[in-house]
Amino acid sequence: MSFPIADWPDVPADLIAEVRDFIRIDHQADDAAIDAFLRSAASLCEDFTGQMLIARSVTDMLPARQVWQKLKRLPVQSISAVERVAADGNPSILAVEDYAVDIDSDGIGWIKLQHGDGGSRIRVAYSAGVAPDWGDLPAGLRQGIVRMAGYFYANRDGVDAGGPPSAVTALWRPYRRMRIG
Known part of the structure; x- marks a missing residue:
C-alpha cells in the first residue's frame, strides 16, 4: 500500500x-x-x-453507502473534503450535513453518508501520517x-x-x- x-x-x-x-x-x-x-x-x-510516515494528502474512492466505511491510510490526521462522483465521472462536493466523519483513537478515519441519492461513489480527501x-x-x-x-x-x-x-x-x-x- x-x-x-x-x-x-x-x-x-x-x-x-x-x-x-x-x-x-x-x-x-x-x-x-x-x-x-x-x-x-x-x-x-x-x-x-x-x-x-510523513503526513501527505490522500484521496480514497469508496462506494456511496449509508454505513460507516474505513479510510485506507493510517493514521488519519484530518478529513478535508468529500465529493459524490456520479456514474458519468462528474464530481459534486457534498454539504457537511450530508455525511458524518470520525477519526478514532487509533487514527482510523471513518465516513458515512447520511442520505442515499443515487451516486455510485464518493471521493474522500484527507491527510494521513505519523509525523x-x-x-x-x-x-x-x-x-x-x-x-x-x-x-x-x-x-x-x-x-x-x-x-x-x-x-x-x-x-x-x-x-x-x-x-x-
Whole structure:
C-alpha cells in the first residue's frame, strides 16, 4: 500500500548526513544514491508498519453507502473534503450535513453518508501520517530507516550479507499496525 517513491517529500540533508555517518563515509559523492535508498527504506517501513510516515494528502474512492466505511491510510490526521462522483465521472462536493466523519483513537478515519441519492461513489480527501516531516519521526522509525538505507548502500552491488539487519524490524515492530481483512 505504499506510495511511489517519487511522491515522498524531499529528504532533508541532515538525514542523508545521518546515513553517511552510519555507513562511515566522509564524502557527498553518493548523496543521490543515499537519497534513493532512504526513500526505499521509508517505503518499506510504511509497508511493514501499516502507517504512512510523513503526513501527505490522500484521496480514497469508496462506494456511496449509508454505513460507516474505513479510510485506507493510517493514521488519519484530518478529513478535508468529500465529493459524490456520479456514474458519468462528474464530481459534486457534498454539504457537511450530508455525511458524518470520525477519526478514532487509533487514527482510523471513518465516513458515512447520511442520505442515499443515487451516486455510485464518493471521493474522500484527507491527510494521513505519523509525523508532519522527517525531523518529527519517532526515533525508532527514523533509526530503522537510516539502518535500512545503510544496508542498501552496503549491498548496492548485489552482494547480500544475509538479509536486512534484524535490528531494523526490532526498531519498527512497536509501531506496526496489523489490519485484518
